[in-house]
Amino acid sequence: MERVPSELVAFAHRLADAAGEIQRRWFRTPLAVDTKADASPVTAADREAEALLRELVTRHRPEDGVLGEEHGRERLDAEWVWVFDPIDGTKSFLAGRPLFVTLIGLLHEGRPVLGVIDQAILGERWLGVAGRPTLFNGRPCRTRPCPELAQAFLACTSPQMFAHRNERAGFERVLSRVRHAIFGGDAYNSGLLALGFLDLVVEADLEPYDVLPLVPVIEGAGGRLTDWQGRPPNLASDQRMVAAGDARLHSLALALLAQA
Amino acid sequence: MERVPSELVAFAHRLADAAGEIQRRWFRTPLAVDTKADASPVTAADREAEALLRELVTRHRPEDGVLGEEHGRERLDAEWVWVFDPIDGTKSFLAGRPLFVTLIGLLHEGRPVLGVIDQAILGERWLGVAGRPTLFNGRPCRTRPCPELAQAFLACTSPQMFAHRNERAGFERVLSRVRHAIFGGDAYNSGLLALGFLDLVVEADLEPYDVLPLVPVIEGAGGRLTDWQGRPPNLASDQRMVAAGDARLHSLALALLAQA
Numbered sequence: 001m002e003r004v005p006s007e008l009v010a011f012a013h014r015l016a017d018a019a020g021e022i023q024r025r026w027f028r029t030p031l032a033v034d035t036k037a038d039a040s041p042v043t044a045a046d047r048e049a050e051a052l053l054r055e056l057v058t059r060h061r062p063e064d065g066v067l068g069e070e071h072g073r074e075r076l077d078a079e080w081v082w083v084f085d086p087i088d089g090t091k092s093f094l095a096g097r098p099l100f101v102t103l104i105g106l107l108h109e110g111r112p113v114l115g116v117i118d119q120a121i122l123g124e125r126w127l128g129v130a131g132r133p134t135l136f137n138g139r140p141c142r143t144r145p146c147p148e149l150a151q152a153f154l155a156c157t158s159p160q161m162f163a164h165r166n167e168r169a170g171f172e173r174v175l176s177r178v179r180h181a182i183f184g185g186d187a188y189n190s191g192l193l194a195l196g197f198l199d200l201v202v203e204a205d206l207e208p209y210d211v212l213p214l215v216p217v218i219e220g221a222g223g224r225l226t227d228w229q230g231r232p233p234n235l236a237s238d239q240r241m242v243a244a245g246d247a248r249l250h251s252l253a254l255a256l257l258a259q260a
Numbered sequence: 261m262e263r264v265p266s267e268l269v270a271f272a273h274r275l276a277d278a279a280g281e282i283q284r285r286w287f288r289t290p291l292a293v294d295t296k297a298d299a300s301p302v303t304a305a306d307r308e309a310e311a312l313l314r315e316l317v318t319r320h321r322p323e324d325g326v327l328g329e330e331h332g333r334e335r336l337d338a339e340w341v342w343v344f345d346p347i348d349g350t351k352s353f354l355a356g357r358p359l360f361v362t363l364i365g366l367l368h369e370g371r372p373v374l375g376v377i378d379q380a381i382l383g384e385r386w387l388g389v390a391g392r393p394t395l396f397n398g399r400p401c402r403t404r405p406c407p408e409l410a411q412a413f414l415a416c417t418s419p420q421m422f423a424h425r426n427e428r429a430g431f432e433r434v435l436s437r438v439r440h441a442i443f444g445g446d447a448y449n450s451g452l453l454a455l456g457f458l459d460l461v462v463e464a465d466l467e468p469y470d471v472l473p474l475v476p477v478i479e480g481a482g483g484r485l486t487d488w489q490g491r492p493p494n495l496a497s498d499q500r501m502v503a504a505g506d507a508r509l510h511s512l513a514l515a516l517l518a519q520a
Contacts, residue, residue: 030456095413095452097359098382153351175420180301182355183443184445185355192356
């Protein structure tokens with residue numbers, strides 16, 4: 001496994017710091033909300049944060065590629081590609097819930113090798129780097145064992161994300177078998193899974209920049225993250241993910257989802 | 261409207277402080293989880309917090325009544341009755357999400373006249389006292405105007421709380437008409453409504469101690485909270501609530517829910 005150069009880790013922290021500064025400035029202020037083509041909300045805070053992250057990449061890493069939510073894609077064939085969602089959980093941000101996060105991911109030749117999940121209001125940051133233990137605020141963290149669905153604590157952002165009937169049916173097969181389920185949370189749920197407080201995260205209707213940054217965080221904490229067919233996420237991935245803290249649980253959930 | 265004596269307001273703060281201390285001690289520690297008859301989780305933290313609140317009431321306000329989640333009811337015919345849920349949002353607590361709250365309510369001759377919503381990890385406290393503006397961390401807060409469903413931001417803890425088909429249909433009528441919806445959050449959603457970041461909260465499967473503390477907080481911020489038939493909550497209330505920051509929105513939501 002290739003080593004991620006330390007200056008790239010430092011740069012990922014710098015990107016997360018920059019996004020967090022903007023979020024702290026706008027959080028719980030009255031914000032005009034636009035509605036995008038997919039009916040999801042977007043604000044000046046999302047746009048300002050992404051523009052700043054792009055500017056930082058262009059200035060300091062001009063040869064690297066970029067994929068972001070609001071302003072499209074550039075140089076996706078570069079050796080290193082940054083993917084980011086400056087505010088994952090825009091609805092949480094708008095509602096005043098401090099669970100939205102900044103997601104920063106780095107791909108090396110198409111494979112996710114670094115991920116940051118940052119909650120700027122709470123001062124919480126997860127860092128995953130391929131081949132290293134995931135760090136939560138600088139200290140290693142681990143998922144917890146959970147070999148069976150009947151013991152599992154499932155998180156899902158919204159039942160509205162399952163647009164197709166077979167997706168909803170797949171999700172409901174899992175939902176009906178777990179011990180507890182909690183809704184809301186967006187990518188923050190994957191951070192809690194890496195800390196060992198959730199066992200399973202099932203989501204749909206995502207984009208590559210929502211998923212790729214999570215992979216090194218979850219894998220470095222001992223978990224697994226794939227799409228609903230069990231494939232590792234990549235830039236061309238579909239929009240559905242299943243993450244589990246325990247590989248046995250991942251297989252069981254996958255068996256119920258793969259039919260969808 | 262009767263004035264709430266200032267020593268009762270001080271005592272409500274003291275109860276919230278005591279519960280918060282216990283929550284901060286247990287939050288994000290490995291906790292054994294029991295499952296109650298209604299399939300909801302309960303932990304040692306819930307039980308310890310409620311036992312302490314009851315002990316404080318018995319010691320300092322021996323003539324007052326008490327209604328809590330874990331240990332039942334005493335002296336509900338007293339002039340003053342305390343109702344509390346020491347950890348509202350036990351699933352959030354277990355998942356490591358700092359959105360669970362302590363709810364403290366005070367009834368005078370059966371009417372809710374004081375409510376506290378406290379988030380001990382974030383250091384956020386809402387205080388509502390009948391006839392006074394609601395305070396958020398000591399400063400007055402207000403709901404925002406939102407006269408129409410098509411502009412409204414709705415919150416609901418879980419689609420699983422609508423056990424009966426007609427309840428679910430009522431909720432889905434509202435859901436299909438609002439601008440945005442967010443899931444999760446429990447009683448914290450009512451705090452965000454009082455701050456003007458959400459417009460509508462629709463819940464079912466609640467108990468009086470989940471709802472009564474919210475009434476003075478929401479009314480003192482300019483909002484309305486009733487059951488799905490438009491009745492003010494009381495100790496014998498049913499388990500469904502609709503809260504809105506704008507009375508016009510409340511009426512519109514009620515028209516869609518009252519058939520359920």
